[in-house]
Amino acid sequence: MLSVIRDLTVKDVRFPTSVEQLGSDAMHTDPDYSAAYVVLETDCNLRGFGLTFTLGKGTEIVVCAVKALAGLVVGKCLREIVSDFRGFYRLLSSDSQMRWLGPEKGVIHLATAAVLNAVWDLWARAEGKPLWKLLVDMDPKQIVSCIDFRYITDALTEEEALEILVKAQEGKQQREHQMLMEGYPAYTTSCAWIGYSDQLLQQLCTDALRSGWTKFKVKVGADLEDDVRRCRLIRETIGPNNTMMIDANQRWDVAEAIEWVSRLAEFKPLWIEEPTSPDDILGHATISKALAPYGIGVATGEQCHNRVMFKQFLQAAALQFVQIDACRLGSVNENLAVLLMAHKFKVPVCPHAGGVGLCELMQHLILFDYICVSVSLSNRMCEFVDHLHEHFTSPVVIQNACYMPPKDPGYSCEMFESSVRRHQFPDGDVWRLDMKK
Numbered sequence: 001m002l003s004v005i006r007d008l009t010v011k012d013v014r015f016p017t018s019v020e021q022l023g024s025d026a027m028h029t030d031p032d033y034s035a036a037y038v039v040l041e042t043d044c045n046l047r048g049f050g051l052t053f054t055l056g057k058g059t060e061i062v063v064c065a066v067k068a069l070a071g072l073v074v075g076k077c078l079r080e081i082v083s084d085f086r087g088f089y090r091l092l093s094s095d096s097q098m099r100w101l102g103p104e105k106g107v108i109h110l111a112t113a114a115v116l117n118a119v120w121d122l123w124a125r126a127e128g129k130p131l132w133k134l135l136v137d138m139d140p141k142q143i144v145s146c147i148d149f150r151y152i153t154d155a156l157t158e159e160e161a162l163e164i165l166v167k168a169q170e171g172k173q174q175r176e177h178q179m180l181m182e183g184y185p186a187y188t189t190s191c192a193w194i195g196y197s198d199q200l201l202q203q204l205c206t207d208a209l210r211s212g213w214t215k216f217k218v219k220v221g222a223d224l225e226d227d228v229r230r231c232r233l234i235r236e237t238i239g240p241n242n243t244m245m246i247d248a249n250q251r252w253d254v255a256e257a258i259e260w261v262s263r264l265a266e267f268k269p270l271w272i273e274e275p276t277s278p279d280d281i282l283g284h285a286t287i288s289k290a291l292a293p294y295g296i297g298v299a300t301g302e303q304c305h306n307r308v309m310f311k312q313f314l315q316a317a318a319l320q321f322v323q324i325d326a327c328r329l330g331s332v333n334e335n336l337a338v339l340l341m342a343h344k345f346k347v348p349v350c351p352h353a354g355g356v357g358l359c360e361l362m363q364h365l366i367l368f369d370y371i372c373v374s375v376s377l378s379n380r381m382c383e384f385v386d387h388l389h390e391h392f393t394s395p396v397v398i399q400n401a402c403y404m405p406p407k408d409p410g411y412s413c414e415m416f417e418s419s420v421r422r423h424q425f426p427d428g429d430v431w432r433l434d435m436k437k
């Protein structure tokens with residue numbers, strides 16, 4: 001705990017997933033799953049690992065932003081940071097010159113997430129616990145002390161947050177035990193990326209059903225007739241009793257979204273995800289209202305850039321499923337704020353995890369949500385994508401379509417050095433050899 005952070009390094013790591021259209025959707029047709037990958041070195045034997053997720057081009061800009069934040073971290077003692085984590089969050093997110101680049105949004109906030117994820121990883125490693133367990137074992141007061149309540153007290157006060165956490169102490173041990181035995185329910189997105197052929201969709205859904213998956217997300221939004229055909233194929237393959245969700249990744253205007261999704265209502269999707277601009281809170285409210293008679297909810301959050309936006313989505317009843325993201329929001333600190341607000345507004349959290357390292361990170365937050373905040377699994381599930389886990393030293397473990405709680409100390413986002421070396425952009429073998437083709 002006394003460790004002093006001596007150095008921060010950040011690398012641009014990219015995986016050529018666009019080659020096989022992994023991760024493709026109606027707006028991001030050729031993503032190369034990538035990360036600005038942060039390593040904190042300390043004066044003892046400990047290191048902290050963190051990342052933020054990107055789609056390839058532009059990762060170098062996030063890397064620059066991380067470097068700009070490094071001076072606020074290097075030289076600090078871990079104990080000093082965590083004894084006033086709220087203050088440290090604010091130091092990073094509200095530096096009086098750098099906040100002009102956000103504030104708390106865009107590249108600078110992605111960079112803040114990468115750095116803070118590494119600090120949380122370092123803390124959990126120093127305590128010898130996986131991050132979810134570090135959080136679960138924390139006193140409610142200490143949890144609250146990590147949250148910056150600025151701009152959200154009209155929706156959730158510190159006292160209310162504390163009350164929620166104290167109330168959820170009851171039954172905590174049983175829920176932890178239940179998670180260790182059964183895991184946290186997940187759904188899969190990796191069967192139905194938009195670039196996949198019908199044959200591949202059917203094959204992957206059939207395989208996933210055999211492995212115990214019951215909830216499937218389908219990418220839509222590029223072409224209505226294609227969507228009708230793909231959704232029909234998937235509904236026929238998974239049967240009437242399994243769950244389907246659809247995701248348009250911000251493709252439509254508001255009226256178009258309502259019309260398009262009405263045409264897909266016969267396939268009984270549980271939610272339409274990101275129907276329109278992620279900043280259009282009132283647009284989402286209109287869509288929510290229009291689709292309610294079909295029993296279709298609106299889900300959003302993977303590009304909802306901070307707690308203030310989530311606050312307004314909740315206040316405006318503009319979403320029925322909250323999709324927090326471990327790298328879009330300002331790390332664990334800001335995610336805690338959103339988990340508590342979602343609980344207060346009685347909206348289930350179904351996190352986003354479609355990207356490299358996001359499943360590894362998100363499992364910790366959603367375990368904490370169940371054990372210490374929501375105490376419910378009703379209408380809740382965490383996204384899973386079956387890509388790139390082999391690059392992590394403590395990859396996720398899925399059993400019977402559930403995330404099994406990680407056991408290794410930390411936040412599970414350390415990558416193998418060989419993976420980082422091979423995929424570093426532009427000099428890693430994967431990219432150098434590719435360019436020679």
Ligand SMILES: C[C@H](O)[C@@H](O)CC(=O)C(=O)O
Nearest residue numbers: 023024025028031189354
């Ligand atoms: C570009 C990403 O793969 C995106 O499509 C992920 C996403 O929307 C999700 O997982 O949901």
Ligand SMILES: [Mg+2]
Nearest residue numbers: 247273274302
């Ligand atoms: Mg999505």
